[in-house]
Amino acid sequence: xxxxxxxxxxxxxxxxxxxxxDRLRPSPxxxxxLAAATVAALLVAALLAVVIGSVAIPPGAVLALVLxxxxxxxxxxxxxxxxxxxxxxxxxxxxxxxxxxxAALAAAGASYQGLFRNPLADPYLVGVAAGAGxxxxxxxxxxxxxTFVGLSAVPISAFVGALxxxxxxxxxxxxxxxxxxxxxxxxGVAIGSFASAFTTFIxxxxxxxxxxxxxxxxxxxxxxxxxxxxxxLPYLVVGMAAVQLNARALNVxxxxxxxxxxxxxxxxxxxxxxxxxxxxxxxxxxxxGGLIGFVGLIVPxxxxxxxxxxxxxxxxxxxxxxxxxxxxxxLVARTVVAPQELPxxxxxAIAGAPFFVFLLRRLKRSVx
Amino acid sequence: MLRxxxxxxxxxxxxxxxxxxxCASPATVALTGTPVxxxxxTAPAATQAAPAATAAAPVTxxxxxxxxxxxxxxxxxxxTxxxxxxxxxxxPITLTDSLGRVVTLAAPAQHVVTLAPSNTEILxxxxxxxxxxxxxxxxxxxxxxxxxxxxxxxxxxxxxxAIVALHPDLVLAAGITxxxxxxxxxKLGLTVYATSNxxxxxxxxxxxxxxxxxxxxxxxxxKLVASMQDQVAAVxxxxxxxxxxxxxxxxxDATDPSKPWTAGPGSFVDQLITLSGGTNAGDxxxxxxxxxxxxxxxxQNPDIIVLGSATFGGQTPAMVAARPGWQSIKAVKNNMxxxxxxxxxxxxxxxxxxxxxxxxxxxxxxxxK
Numbered sequence: 121x122x123x124x125x126x127x128x129x130x131x132x133x134x135x136x137x138x139x140x141x142d143r144l145r146p147s148p149x150x151x152x153x154l155a156a157a158t159v160a161a162l163l164v165a166a167l168l169a170v171v172i173g174s175v176a177i178p179p180g181a182v183l184a185l186v187l188x189x190x191x192x193x194x195x196x197x198x199x200x201x202x203x204x205x206x207x208x209x210x211x212x213x214x215x216x217x218x219x220x221x222x223a224a225l226a227a228a229g230a231s232y233q234g235l236f237r238n239p240l241a242d243p244y245l246v247g248v249a250a251g252a253g254x255x256x257x258x259x260x261x262x263x264x265x266x267t268f269v270g271l272s273a274v275p276i277s278a279f280v281g282a283l284x285x286x287x288x289x290x291x292x293x294x295x296x297x298x299x300x301x302x303x304x305x306x307x308g309v310a311i312g313s314f315a316s317a318f319t320t321f322i323x324x325x326x327x328x329x330x331x332x333x334x335x336x337x338x339x340x341x342x343x344x345x346x347x348x349x350x351x352x353l354p355y356l357v358v359g360m361a362a363v364q365l366n367a368r369a370l371n372v373x374x375x376x377x378x379x380x381x382x383x384x385x386x387x388x389x390x391x392x393x394x395x396x397x398x399x400x401x402x403x404x405x406x407x408x409g410g411l412i413g414f415v416g417l418i419v420p421x422x423x424x425x426x427x428x429x430x431x432x433x434x435x436x437x438x439x440x441x442x443x444x445x446x447x448x449x450x451l452v453a454r455t456v457v458a459p460q461e462l463p464x465x466x467x468x469a470i471a472g473a474p475f476f477v478f479l480l481r482r483l484k485r486s487v488x
Numbered sequence: 489m490l491r492x493x494x495x496x497x498x499x500x501x502x503x504x505x506x507x508x509x510x511c512a513s514p515a516t517v518a519l520t521g522t523p524v525x526x527x528x529x530t531a532p533a534a535t536q537a538a539p540a541a542t543a544a545a546p547v548t549x550x551x552x553x554x555x556x557x558x559x560x561x562x563x564x565x566x567x568t569x570x571x572x573x574x575x576x577x578x579x580p581i582t583l584t585d586s587l588g589r590v591v592t593l594a595a596p597a598q599h600v601v602t603l604a605p606s607n608t609e610i611l612x613x614x615x616x617x618x619x620x621x622x623x624x625x626x627x628x629x630x631x632x633x634x635x636x637x638x639x640x641x642x643x644x645x646x647x648x649x650a651i652v653a654l655h656p657d658l659v660l661a662a663g664i665t666x667x668x669x670x671x672x673x674x675k676l677g678l679t680v681y682a683t684s685n686x687x688x689x690x691x692x693x694x695x696x697x698x699x700x701x702x703x704x705x706x707x708x709x710x711k712l713v714a715s716m717q718d719q720v721a722a723v724x725x726x727x728x729x730x731x732x733x734x735x736x737x738x739x740x741d742a743t744d745p746s747k748p749w750t751a752g753p754g755s756f757v758d759q760l761i762t763l764s765g766g767t768n769a770g771d772x773x774x775x776x777x778x779x780x781x782x783x784x785x786x787x788q789n790p791d792i793i794v795l796g797s798a799t800f801g802g803q804t805p806a807m808v809a810a811r812p813g814w815q816s817i818k819a820v821k822n823n824m825x826x827x828x829x830x831x832x833x834x835x836x837x838x839x840x841x842x843x844x845x846x847x848x849x850x851x852x853x854x855x856x857k
Contacts, residue, residue, distance in 0.1 A: 174640075210649050274668065331664070335666065339643075459637075
């Protein structure tokens, strides 16, 4: 990629430039191997996370209960009824929620890093976290009734807060018809700081709200069950599709915005679509999962180091890798000091950061 | 420029400090102004009213945020015709909890998980410690409770797996439990009763009565409430005649000794200091749990400093004397700085009366010899 920037190809040689952009990956075969490895990691992580928990359920019982659920046949052994409740009403929905959350955060992180051409970009860059935090805190402090589609007002309010904040950032950052990157980043930081300062102020004014909104930030929504999974799924499908459809444009954007424009890419539309898609995904998962750091940073960078910077590949790989990573992090979070649980964000940072540094040292390659 | 995530981390760290301070202080029992319906008992209520009534009246008169003016036991309807008045319930028990949820038990609970130390202490005080199947991590009294399996604590959320695995027939949530956590446990098929976010002694009495009904210990609950009310009346009788009302500063946290946290108007500590015949230095604050400046404290010039911060912050009178700027305070000059067990006043359970008696003995030692 750096090669492409230092030796820009004349705009006339259009197809050649796009070809180069497409050929950013080292080798097709290696990419395939990496894809297989990531999927395998996801499957193993999911399996482990279902079998292991703060309450020990023998793997045999897990297998028997899952078979019983799938086939309808009663198993010969009568397991305690608590096993089925723990497995199907607590653990499975949680593992699924973590998978979706990890996928959304990592894919959104990858698209933001590409869009802003900045390795430090993460899904919370343009105010999603601050806005969601403000929304959740307001709902908690004012004790909004939890009647909306049978859900707590907290995740809904967090979602709306995130969308409003990012909307405000995008509106403030627009200059004429375009959205300059530096202005967007600055507007994001300014409005984000405002929202988080306001959140802190409200929290301090209400001791009870303080504790609850802190718990939300660390641990997300407590409701559990399958409802959160079903609610965030549509946002994820739409967001993921939108990001993936713009992956090729992201590749071209890495060269130079002006050059991409000359190559016929509607840069402003691509930017807007990507910001909206990444925001929708992030806001949906943050509303239920709380603020989980580092996934959107470490997972895309690790996969970029291993598999190259082609966004058509990097985005789906990040989604799968992010799912696997967050499932494992959550597994650690709920077992390492059981019966106490750790906030999953603590694990993602403590485990993720050293792993990432290890990768950086090991591969001795430029990250971005 | 791209530091937003870090900025959030800093906010978290700040919030973490505050939350820890909050957990270690009566902040966790603060009532935030939400009207909570009183627990109404439709189960066989025993003969709890009679001995308590006279002692209760003066208590309600002095509690700052009292929602009821009658004796607490007056909200309990008379025993139903179908059940014996003084024996344990044999029919189904139906109660409305502090979240307005209707909770039904087929029979008194035999297998209880508590989610807060106050509820654990109520169970033991009722002589029902044997029904405790699980407890939260903060429950550490009476000492033998540490033999009971812990289900962790609720930060960030209760561990539903661990609770379900214990097969409780009743989960005793508290005012500090998140309503979302309560909803989640109920959705998993558990029977959950949330005691009140107690704001005054009456709320504690009601919680004790309700727990008594739920575990079939109505008589014990009535006796406990009556004896608590007697003890409060005894303290009040002694302090009624005092002519001086020493200024008392109760310290919740002094991580930053130039801006310590104290208990403001309406808090339990405030109510107990008033009952003890003292004046709460924290009354100048607006909130129940407030950070005040050392300047304000020095100008209040408290006669007595009570270190609730000894429990979780490890503060000692010697440390207070060494704090810059604190030597000019009367209490420091006169060696009237005392370490105190904050758990006695931060947990809305039976031991709050012990807290009251100890506070009163510190404030008016001449009356409590």
